[in-house]
Amino acid sequence: MTVPATLPDGRAWPNLLILTASAPDAPGFRATAASVTAQGYGPVEHHAIPPGPEAAAACVDALLSETGADYVLVLRAGDLLAPGALAALALEAFLDSADVVTGLRVLFGAAVLGLDAVAQDPGLLDGAVPSGSLGAFTGGECLLSRAALHRAGGLDLSLAHPIADLWPRLAGLRLARIGRPVLLQYEQDLVPVPPPPGLAIAALTDHGAVGGAGIAHRRLTEALVLAGHGVTNHRLAGEIVPAGAEWQDSFPRTEAAIRDGGYDLLLVGNIHGATRRPGILARLGRHLPIAIVLHDLFSITGRCAFPWGCTRLVTGCDALCPTATQYPHLAPSRIAGMHAEKRAFLTAADGPLLLANSAWTHDYTRANAPADTALARIDLAFPAGAFRPGDRAALRRHLGLPAGDVLVMFAAVIADAPGKGFLDLAATLRRLARPGLGFVVVGRLDDPAALGLPNLFVAGPIGDEAILAQWYGACDIHVTASLNETLGQTPVEAGLCGIPTVAYRASGLTTAVIDGVSGLLVPHRPGALGEALATLIEDEDMRQRLGAYARIAFENRFTHAAAALRFNDVLVARGLVPAPIDGRLRFSPALLGRFAFAQDRHPGESGTVPAPSSAPIRLLRRAKRAVLGRDLPLWVRRGLYAGSFLARTLRRHR
Template sequence: MPAAGRPRPAHGVADWPRGGHRSAPERPDTLPDGRPWPRLRVVTIADGSEVGLADTLASVLAQAYPEARHDVLPAGAAIAEAFGTEADEAGAGHALILRAGDMLAPGALVALALEAALTGAAAVAGLRVLYGETVLGLDAASLRGAAAGDDALPSGSEILFDLARVGRAANLAEPAALWAQLAASGAPLARIGRPVLLQRASEPPASGASLSIVSLTGTGHRGGAGIAQRRLGEALSLAGHRLAHVALTDESPAAAAEWADRFPRAEAAIRDFAPDLVIAGNLHGATRSLDILGRLRSESPVAVVLHDLFPLTGRCAYPKGCTRIVTGCDAACPTPDEYPQLRRGRIAAEHTRKRTLLAGAAGPLLLANSDWTAEQARGHAPGSAVARVALAFPTGVFAPGDRRGLRHRLGLPGDDVLILFSAVIVDAPDKGVADLVAALRSVAGPGVGFVAIGRLDDPARLGLPNLYAPGPIAEEADLAAWYGACDLHVTASRLETLGQTPIEAGLCGTPTLAYRATGLTSAVIDGVSGRLVPEEPGALAAALKDLVADGAARQRLGAFGRITLESRFSHAAAAMSLDEALTGAGLLPPRAGRVRFAPEMLARFALAAERDGGSGGTVDALSPPFVRRLRRAKHAVLGRNLPFWMRRGLYLAARMRGALRRAERLA
């Protein structure tokens, strides 16, 4: 919120451009690979009236980017001459052109320069915030360039150009046109999903093309995949699309999932909404089949978010090295009683139906949240359309805080090195808990503490001293406080299509140590937001010892992680990636102009004067002691899997409860 007695700024950014700013990123002295930060040349074109020029100058000065040189040139000046070898005394390698009255957003130069260094792009563009008496909207350049007349305002001041790639004789006076030329030529371009420019406008921008979309899930928005699906829906709504949410368990209980493949009420509701697109994800909590998508696609295009690999297999979420997926899953499945369970005799038929659906001429678009997931989709669903998208994270909620203050608030030791590990079910075998505990025990001792976030029925079994286990945390803001209070986040999982906890931790300035495996290679940017180690015995423990002993390395990784992950995984970044995916699949008309966002998008960023507070109810609350004891007893006797007789019993019990409720309503 704005400070007491201080009016909210029209551009929506707190205390800007004069005064300190809470979201200004910490900037290490060098780039992640040790190179110096690139030299930048910022040129402001003044029109002689000097209206707004003071704000422009203040916003550039407040960037705290010492390698930047800023010059003010009169309108009509030959900008290209300013970048000649004699005039360009700073030897700048990158250039950004402003107009008097434009303001760079907090941390804009750092974010643009870091992305340019990491990607080697010819140009990097960020978000533009348009404002009048209040925020009017946000937008971003299209990777397909700009259409004539698309933007009545001068644009391009949100783009950083690499002079070595575009040439010093390029027409930098028209940066939007130069961006379009680069796009047409196939030059590598990059966008970051965070505001870099504040520009005054007289009226709201024209809205872009929008769709009516149904977000279809099995169990709604709880748990990791449910949270990811909800956040993608938020991103689409903020991009102007109309969203409706349908959860199959509102009609059929989760206990019936192995036997349920028809959902007449849900399908009727979707037909009544008449969507332009159905985006499905995490269906296996309510059904072991994709047949509903086959029925829906006859009336609406369908896309499937690959939160796991269930849509590609006969029944499992991850093959775990099983090669049967290559020739066709069948009754020889080694894990039919693992969730999502399915009787052996039904596996082959389900896999065949899935492959037929995915490879059909009107098959669903597969949305992959990491490079590894996209590779798996192309390999195991040949003939399918696959597009890479970014998941959305509330970067204004998951943001660095005062670490010492957070520890005091949460009752954590002020000076210990605190190592956090987190999952919906902390000790789930698929999270590599045995490897994780072995690595953690190797660094246990005075001055080292551990924090476990998530369901953990028996913390004592881990054998970790100084362990803090608050259980599941349903409020995003509370979860961010725990991330921000810790020094390091560790995961030993090898089975992730992406891995959301490393990104949430990194946004809070806490780096992650993980295996170089599966989608984690996209969630953890090695040497930038954390460290990846080979899947070898002892590798995790050795790297953990190094990071526990090296506070400077942790701080450096935390700073880079915050900057990069905000740029790549914000709601705006997710919306831009979905726009590219849907346009590429022909579900949106080809866009040569700007991608538009609602004014409310700004509240998703930490720099906003009024931030979105995040969501609650994201995971189930801690079970009562009796339930935890009962679950431990079941694990001791039957293990974690559910045999068929138990699944059938739970199903029959759920049907009986449903029948009794219906009878009560009729009575």
Template sequence: MTDAASSPPAHGVAGWPFGPAAAGPGRPAALPDGRPWPRIRVVTLADPGIDAKATAASVLRQDYAELRHDLVPPGFGRARIETLLAEPGCDALLWLRPGDLLAPGALTALALEAALTGAAAVAGLRVLFADSVLELDIPGMEASDGVPFPGGAVLWMHAALHRHAVLDADGDLHASAAWSALPPAMRRRIGRPVLLQRVNEAPAARSGGLAIVSLTGTGTQGGAGVAQRRLAEALALAGHRVTGIALSDRPEAAEWTDRFPRAEAAIAAAAPDLVLAGNLHGATRSLDVVGRLARSGPTALVLHDLFPLTGRCCHPRDCTRAATGCDAACPGPDEYPQLAPGRIAGMHARKRAVLAEPAGPWLLANSDWTLARARELAPPGAVAERIQLAFPTATFRPGDRAALRRRLGLPAGDVLILISAVIIDGPDKGFSDLRAALQAVARPGVGVVAIGRLDDPARLGLPNLFAPGLIADEDTLAAWYGACDLHVTASRHETLGQTPIEAGLCGVPTLAYRTSGLTSAVIDGVSGRLVPVKPGALARALAELVDDAGARARLGAFARIALESRHSPAAAALSLDAIVRARNLLPGAARLAFAPAMLGHFPFAAERQTGATGTVPAPSRPLVRRLRRAKQMVLGRRMPLFVRRCLYLAGTLRRSVP
């Protein structure tokens, strides 16, 4: 081991397999439901010409106690391998070639996904390297270009492999044949590296990716804007040429604007193979521009909210009119995104006409709940598909909680509860329920960190409150997340919910209501806990978790593992790749591979991707906050039509002055 340690492989992973392990919570002693971790056997067929020391070291460093590594000598033969595999005490197997390396935490990530889904085989990313990282790829996406199926990137459950295994004369597994023999529903892919494989020459060049326009209403600030930007970045890492375009810089004109000549000309000049649109209601209240784009070429509409499916609103809440036809009886026409009551019925009909066109946009849903709502509310013939959102999994990662608290000036020994939203007391964030739950656990030794816009912190009525406000830098935001013990939200209206995933990636579990897209953002009993939408349920569950440090630690550890696998940029790109292939925008045999920079989205990379800045608007000046509070005291959060018209005229005059 000493010689190998002095010259580790140049695979771009800091110090691995001989360096210090990545920071973060250790693996819990049992699976989330209390079952033991599956017993894994790793099989390596020795090759006299290849040193397997680094391979063995990467297996030993897995922090996986239920593990046996068989280094099989040359000439062992298929019959003896089959006998070895039939021995009791094995739940899952993984073939690992000599010279290949298991990535940090690979077995834990693969085993957890298998346990959560019941999959018979789980595959992860492969990192191809020589003197440096060349690319990342995924099993099951290879073209006939001589690139071997990476068997070491797949964990096979023993029962399934016993039925479908195809061994050659030496006892090596024909991984491609075994994978293909499984029903698609029994195969899973996770979006994180599990295998590092040295190659003697660079793989064949990838076929050209798509030209994609990522279209937003007014840019990529705020929750939905950030989600759209992250999707675009994930697609760029998958080899696509992505151009970001915003429709307008005039949000005050959105209610009366349906045409965008400059933006539409820029889109036409980009000659995209696909327009990926999302979060448009900041620039327009219609889908007319989407209809025009869809008639010119493939267009997809990401459902960051339900605005495309209603006459006006982003979240219908308890209103049922979106299913039967929105009209002037809308209960909130003066709430954002506002629309004059007399225009709502016509706007709903126009949106449905766009979605019902034969060449209309595909709807991309970011959660199971959103997919179900899209299929319920969209007109017949509209296409709705499920995708994963992308998150910067190296930026949002567990850290040294004590060090983070010292850095941020937070109390070392308190239980710190995190609440986070762009507008904490927004109408859809369940502020009253949240405040009641937090007040129920308020006592010395329990503090609350409130990240986001909160014009009047005193409204929370909490003695131990830390309110840094809006944080526009992702690295800083991740530090605040990582310094806390528990994240809680009382929202009832989320198509997904990004803050539970960001918190979970930092090793912080979430407590939320069992409703809407939060049922996908929070894996109940794994990355947090979900409670029924009943009076007092949130407060009771919060009190239990505040008093149970062990439960918080287990949930936080599982949250990081599961959410990294499901919401990395690679996982998001994989979900979108399946859709564009199904619609014949890419050849079915084209090999999916990621740029070397994709590795930087994982904490064990030598050079990690840094977080974005400018993700939310700059904090308002004190005078603006006071005026906003005064307006809310008089008008609430509504904006009457005459005020909107005044803002529109003021904006028009301001732009007309040289």
């Protein structure tokens, strides 16, 4: 995608000055200069700096005063900028008000040898020099503000490693870190150095890598593997009685496999599809550290995945729970006891570390979990190479979508789930419907006619990430009416495909949508969602601009590398791994395939959601809703469990 003409607030992009200590006619300089030109970034100057301390100092001082540079980047002759590097660094500097922005370095010879990144936490720089065995720290992956250079006392390009020399004097300045390659460095004689051996991690879920939480957990474990950790996946599904999660707490095979597997860490996703109790985790916590990813808030409530504004969590969840007949179900008489059991587990000496995947989830959990609960912030991983912008016209022809209409898309595993604000969204879209405006829905939708929308295109459940990216890329706007997300994966996927999102300013969506950058956030009031959608529908330039910012910002913040870097911060802070001796986190060469510009790009995963249901199954679900609604009374749940238990017993005795 092209770089927008201005920053999101309308100001000009910062002036960038790129300096290379080299003769201007040197072959290495010419290659470096070509990579700068290919960036498509407007306000940038690239200069060869003459050798010699006095000449270099005078030249740098003159350029800093004459060019009005806002930021400086130092490249060795022969170093190459990765595609889109300058816009990525400059946008993150703007969004984070950072003095220093670092990205990934790709080391290559005849093949990709490895990737690495400065491992210092974002925030205030500690000034430790990140040098090491993957090659001396040249600093070509670091964008430095002019103010930072002035505070550090200037830049001496006559030194062999000028940024390493400067780095300690940058201590106390604000560091931002992006999870995408910015520097390609050729090292002819360097042998491949894999990431050092990491942790042995057991990943535990209820049903594996299927559905929203399962997808998120799988992507996170992929990021950890690319950073050198070993991950073994375990599922409780093989030991459950269907419809029995409300009563089941015994998983002897899985528990033994994890307990006796020699693991360093148990990384838990959602397990409430198999059990409502934390019993298996409490027992395993006596043998190894446990970290629970908050894909929802079930770990801190009496029974629900999201409190939906309910205040009983503050006073204590109990039998008066207003949603006890909704998934994840629990008999009202058991809710108070379950809430107490969870809180005891969270505050035990061997209790878990909760991992929040957005700023909102972190703050909400800190405010509502017991005071002694261990909590840390992480980022989720998204396949930025699979979710990428495409040729919109070609994608529409391929998918059979109208060429000239403005297409508004919404997506969820279960598209008509009440928790996704389906009724609100349907009403909003009906008010906007007019000729030239089309609607695309991705996900399970048993009764499309219930939407009452003209020009509706129902894609159904899509389990292939590459195909899902095509649907995003064919549309103009993504919208969600959800109010309850610990993050919200669809806005990030849409943004990576260059599509802006309109959403309420609520829950984790305040991280998944950067207001005025990757989309528009609106207050939760009647008409607000429709007003923002109408603005984007009428303003093609705004749609394209926000889509371009979204792609840049989310490739910075939501890649496998970004997730692994943030997770490493947590592991170091908790004492589970030592800080890298050389100050750099290393990745497998396979990480490069997760980015769109890679020659051998990873295609994405398949089977991420259940296949479309047959017509009879859809009819049965509609009939059930007509009789019982979406809730399941306790007597129905008991009957289903008893029937499932009896059927399993009979099968075993045959």
